[in-house]
Amino acid sequence: MKDLTYHFLVLFFVLTHTVVLAKNIHVGPGKENRSIRAALLLAKDGDTIFVYHSLYKEGNIIINKKITMIGVDYPVIDGDKKFEVVSIKSDNVIFRGFQVQNSGYGSLNDLGGIKVYDAGNIIIENNILENNFFSIYINFGKNILIKNNKIRAYGIEEQQIGNGIHCWKSDSLQIIGNHIQGHRDGIYFEFVTHSIIWRNVSRFNIRYGLHFMFSNDDAYINNVFDGNGAGVAVMYTKKVTMYNNTFKNSTGDASYGILLKEISDAEIVGNRFLSNTSALFLEGANRIMIKKNVFSNNGWGLKIQANCMENVISQNNFIGNTFDVSTNGSLVLNKFDKNYWDKYEGYDLDKDMYGDIPFHPLNVYSFIIENNPIAMLLFRSFMVTLLEKTEKLIPSITPEDFRDDHPLLKAYSL
Amino acid sequence: MKGITTFIIKDILKNRIVILYTLILCGFSWSIFSLEDNVSKGILSLLNIILLIVPLVSVIFANIYMYNSTEFIELLVSQPVKRSSIWYAMFTGLAVALNAAFLIGIGIPVLLFIHPLTALVVILAGVLLTTIFVSVAMLCFILMRDKAKGIGLSIMLWLFLSLMYDGLVLFFMFQFADYPIEKIMVLLTAINPVDLARIQVLLQIDVAALMGYTGAIFKKLFGTQTGYFTSFIFMLVWIVVPYFFSLRLFKNKDL
Amino acid sequence: MIEINNLTKKFGKTTALRKVNLTLTSGTCVGLIGPNACGKTTLIKNILSMVVPTEGEIFFDGKNIHGDVFYKNNIGYMPQIGRYPENMSVRQVLQMIKNIRNHQGTEDKELYEAFEMEKIADKKMRTLSGGTTQKVSATLAFLFDPPVLILDEPTAGLDPIASEILRVKIIKEREKGKLILITSHLLSELDDLLTNIVFMQESVVVFNKTMEDLFAETGENRVSRAIHKLLKTEVLS
Numbered sequence: 001m002k003d004l005t006y007h008f009l010v011l012f013f014v015l016t017h018t019v020v021l022a023k024n025i026h027v028g029p030g031k032e033n034r035s036i037r038a039a040l041l042l043a044k045d046g047d048t049i050f051v052y053h054s055l056y057k058e059g060n061i062i063i064n065k066k067i068t069m070i071g072v073d074y075p076v077i078d079g080d081k082k083f084e085v086v087s088i089k090s091d092n093v094i095f096r097g098f099q100v101q102n103s104g105y106g107s108l109n110d111l112g113g114i115k116v117y118d119a120g121n122i123i124i125e126n127n128i129l130e131n132n133f134f135s136i137y138i139n140f141g142k143n144i145l146i147k148n149n150k151i152r153a154y155g156i157e158e159q160q161i162g163n164g165i166h167c168w169k170s171d172s173l174q175i176i177g178n179h180i181q182g183h184r185d186g187i188y189f190e191f192v193t194h195s196i197i198w199r200n201v202s203r204f205n206i207r208y209g210l211h212f213m214f215s216n217d218d219a220y221i222n223n224v225f226d227g228n229g230a231g232v233a234v235m236y237t238k239k240v241t242m243y244n245n246t247f248k249n250s251t252g253d254a255s256y257g258i259l260l261k262e263i264s265d266a267e268i269v270g271n272r273f274l275s276n277t278s279a280l281f282l283e284g285a286n287r288i289m290i291k292k293n294v295f296s297n298n299g300w301g302l303k304i305q306a307n308c309m310e311n312v313i314s315q316n317n318f319i320g321n322t323f324d325v326s327t328n329g330s331l332v333l334n335k336f337d338k339n340y341w342d343k344y345e346g347y348d349l350d351k352d353m354y355g356d357i358p359f360h361p362l363n364v365y366s367f368i369i370e371n372n373p374i375a376m377l378l379f380r381s382f383m384v385t386l387l388e389k390t391e392k393l394i395p396s397i398t399p400e401d402f403r404d405d406h407p408l409l410k411a412y413s414l
Numbered sequence: 415m416k417g418i419t420t421f422i423i424k425d426i427l428k429n430r431i432v433i434l435y436t437l438i439l440c441g442f443s444w445s446i447f448s449l450e451d452n453v454s455k456g457i458l459s460l461l462n463i464i465l466l467i468v469p470l471v472s473v474i475f476a477n478i479y480m481y482n483s484t485e486f487i488e489l490l491v492s493q494p495v496k497r498s499s500i501w502y503a504m505f506t507g508l509a510v511a512l513n514a515a516f517l518i519g520i521g522i523p524v525l526l527f528i529h530p531l532t533a534l535v536v537i538l539a540g541v542l543l544t545t546i547f548v549s550v551a552m553l554c555f556i557l558m559r560d561k562a563k564g565i566g567l568s569i570m571l572w573l574f575l576s577l578m579y580d581g582l583v584l585f586f587m588f589q590f591a592d593y594p595i596e597k598i599m600v601l602l603t604a605i606n607p608v609d610l611a612r613i614q615v616l617l618q619i620d621v622a623a624l625m626g627y628t629g630a631i632f633k634k635l636f637g638t639q640t641g642y643f644t645s646f647i648f649m650l651v652w653i654v655v656p657y658f659f660s661l662r663l664f665k666n667k668d669l
Numbered sequence: 670m671i672e673i674n675n676l677t678k679k680f681g682k683t684t685a686l687r688k689v690n691l692t693l694t695s696g697t698c699v700g701l702i703g704p705n706a707c708g709k710t711t712l713i714k715n716i717l718s719m720v721v722p723t724e725g726e727i728f729f730d731g732k733n734i735h736g737d738v739f740y741k742n743n744i745g746y747m748p749q750i751g752r753y754p755e756n757m758s759v760r761q762v763l764q765m766i767k768n769i770r771n772h773q774g775t776e777d778k779e780l781y782e783a784f785e786m787e788k789i790a791d792k793k794m795r796t797l798s799g800g801t802t803q804k805v806s807a808t809l810a811f812l813f814d815p816p817v818l819i820l821d822e823p824t825a826g827l828d829p830i831a832s833e834i835l836r837v838k839i840i841k842e843r844e845k846g847k848l849i850l851i852t853s854h855l856l857s858e859l860d861d862l863l864t865n866i867v868f869m870q871e872s873v874v875v876f877n878k879t880m881e882d883l884f885a886e887t888g889e890n891r892v893s894r895a896i897h898k899l900l901k902t903e904v905l906s
Contacts, residue, residue, distance in 0.1 A: 251621070251622055251625035252625050252626075253625070253626055255625070275621075275622050276622060277622050277623065277625045277626045278626070297454070297622060298622050298623075299620065299622035299623025299624070299625065299626055300623065300626075319452060320452060320453075320454040320455070321622075322620040322622065322623035323623065342452050342455060371591070372587060372588075372591050373626070374587065374595065374596050374599045374600075375584070375587060376623070376624060376626075377583075377599055377600065377603045377609075377613065378580050378583060378584055378587075378603070378609075379616060379620070380458070380461060380612060380616060380620075381465075381580035381609065381612060382462075382465070382466065382576065382577050382580060383577065383580040383581040383584055384580065384584070385462070417765055417768035417769055418765070418769065421754065421757065421761070421765050422754075424756075425754050425755075425756050425757060428756045429756065482755075483754070484752075485750070485751070485752025485753070486752065486753060486754050488719065488748070488752075489748070489751065489752070489753065490769070491717070491718070491719045492717045492719060492741070492746045492748065493741060493746075493766060493769050493770060494738045494739050494740070494741035494742045494769070494770060495738060495769055496738050666721050667721075668680065668714070668719070668720035668721060669714065669719045669720065
């Protein structure tokens with residue numbers, strides 16, 4: 001964090017220093033320049049280009065100087081479905097207030113609405129991105145702020161569309177308050193470190209709302225992921241923190257609120273999982289703290305595969321899920337403690353707020369469904385309920401020590 | 415004919431057992447919803463009542479009522495009334511009265527406490543099951559001259575459809591788990607009206623889970639508009655077929 | 670009025686009626702007599718299509734009753750044991766039958782008044798004694814002034830006063846030219862009502878004679894003795 005502050009201080013000084021010497025260039029109907037390209041040719045490091053409302057179809061616009069680009073009343077830059085629209089190839093660029101649309105589609109090149117090549121200290125802010133292949137693409141970036149952009153695409157098939165905010169091999173990114181919709185993945189991170197994703201809304205993307213690989217030491221806070229095809233996937237990563245996010249309406253075969261694969265030392269705290277087929281899926285996940293989350297109206301609250309170890313699941317509310325927890329093995333290497341389970345039917349005679357008998361969150365029928373999905377047809381029938389109750393009383397198929405010893409009697413207010 | 419139907423409805427509505435039934439349903443549903451702050455859990459408890467208690471009471475009450483009405487039916491047959499009208503009046507009377515009990519006992523609280531669409535599905539399931547089991551009870555009545563045998567048969571049918579059937583299907587599934595039995599399973603469950611009712615309610619309360627692996631099958635076969643429609647038709651068949659079968663027998667019955 | 674052709678009724682293997690041929694005409698009061706289980710009630714139930722004939726036909730006013738119900742508007746029927754919906758009052762029962770029959774003409778309220786029905790009109794059927802229920806049945810049979818009356822054991826369960834009222838009523842209706850069909854085993858009470866006797870035994874009609882013929886043939890003036898005598902002679906011959 002100190003590192004980050006330092007960089008921004010530097011950026012601040014650099015900017016204030018240059019602005020004093022810089023000149024302003026105006027682009028637009030009736031202005032000195034009719035095209036952005038012309039203005040860019042005129043510009044020198046530190047200059048500010050004001051672009052006024054109009055439609056600009058100039059092929060690929062390359063920003064390779066340390067300049068500030070400001071759109072007035074959202075001028076529209078159109079890639080005509082052929083070109084990458086804006087390429088930022090210089091450090092210290094500010095790009096603000098544009099509508100960038102119709103980038104080209106490439107099966108070999110990842111053409112972007114706004115693409116950053118190997119640059120740092122960049123701000124991309126308050127833009128509207130419509131119908132681009134990749135909307136914002138950061139390639140080897142450092143210290144980049146992506147803020148309050150409205151990103152929208154109309155992808156139908158996974159192969160035909162890129163990601164909303166795509167970041168590759170970057171560091172110290174801040175992705176804040178963006179709205180992303182209709183891309184393949186809403187936000188995509190691969191080899192991105194020390195970054196923060198805060199207050200974004202990622203909805204109705206074809207694959208993942210957030211897709212995340214090999215990206216250590218990052219934090220997601222207060223984001224909303226809603227109705228994405230497969231939810232959120234976090235894979236092959238260490239030290240991730242996820243606070244107060246909402247994951248909802250990811251329904252379908254292989255859809256997850258969050259899919260955790262080969263993750264260790266993460267914190268998942270204060271999130272809400274609502275109406276997902278599987279709220280939280282853990283595979284090869286170790287030392288993860290899952291705390292104070294709400295799991296409500298999901299098909300499965302937690303799916304913990306047997307290769308997960310030393311995870312702590314504590315102080316969560318499990319309410320109205322079809323199955324609270326399921327697993328595929330009999331080994332219990334994770335700790336459940338002090339959660340609220342609405343399916344708990346015990347009592348609290350010693351009035352310590354915790355039930356006096358342990359709760360077994362595993363439902364035997366979820367075992368059966370795991371192997372015979374079609375068995376779902378018989379769920380909640382008398383025979384199946386009988387089977388479940390018997391199993392709860394005398395566990396024979398489900399591991400006996402898979403339990404919460406201190407189930408709470410009243411839900412936490414989370 | 416309207417006359418007879420109205421008379422029968424009034425007669426049943428004044429019946430102490432029906433009043434008790436209404437009150438018990440009322441008590442159940444109100445206590446479920448007012449004590450339980452978790453609505454989906456409430457629906458679950460209610461589901462068991464709708465799938466087990468409602469059919470049981472419907473089938474036994476309708477069956478006993480038919481046997482107790484033997485002389486009344488005889489009186490009507492001696493009057494200038496068509497037998498089909500008598501049968502229709504008995505059926506309508508029983509169905510309307512028992513459904514009224516169900517709607518007052520469960521329908522009203524359900525409408526007040528849960529999401530309107532879910533409430534509608536729950537109520538429709540209950541109404542269809544009540545009517546189906548009235549139809550089945552009348553068939554049992556006409557098949558068995560002896561009251562004890564008739565009641566026995568109707569309880570057996572209830573036991574089979576509500577409890578045993580799923581056990582058999584489950585057994586079947588385990589036996590043939592290695593084969594592609596999806597279609598057969600769907601067919602097997604679609605045959606049983608109690609299962610159809612359960613699945614329709616399931617689609618409301620466990621929708622997230624149902625979208626999982628089985629999503630394709632479930633959505634295609636039960637969850638779409640055609641699915642709802644097909645389920646509805648299957649349940650109607652359960653009303654219509656026993657009814658017309660029993661009517662045919664009644665037309666040639668010696669009283 | 671009623672013509673029965675070759676009527677056979679089987680219940681499973683047992684035969685209740687075997688090739689019965691019978692013509693009943695208006696203005697007669699027919700006593701249908703015979704030992705228990707001889708087929709009397711089955712015959713009546715056939716006429717009312719409460720049971721379906723195995724073979725043969727029944728004509729009412731020249732029309733086959735098969736598949737018809739409206740001829741029953743012309744029949745008043747008093748069953749052996751009348752059972753009614755328990756929760757309905759007497760008044761409701763009468764009203765219901767009235768609705769069913771959709772009766773337009775005047776009502777014959779004589780029995781209603783003679784049996785003082787108004788006093789019990791609001792009582793529930795289940796609270797009535799067997800005799801009172803029979804009174805309701807009798808009232809119902811006569812209420813719509815039908816041209817044909819079928820009375821199955823009408824005096825069984827009635828007290829002597831009520832029996833007498835009913836007897837007088839039957840005579841009155843006979844005089845009007847109605848067809849009255851009575852089954853009874855207590856013959857002496859109804860002796861003076863009858864104009865014809867139909868005697869059945871073991872599912873067949875043994876004889877069908879007018880009272881005059883019966884008495885003339887046997888030289889007796891009491892129905893039971895006449896029948897006894899006739900049967901003896903028939904067995905001997």
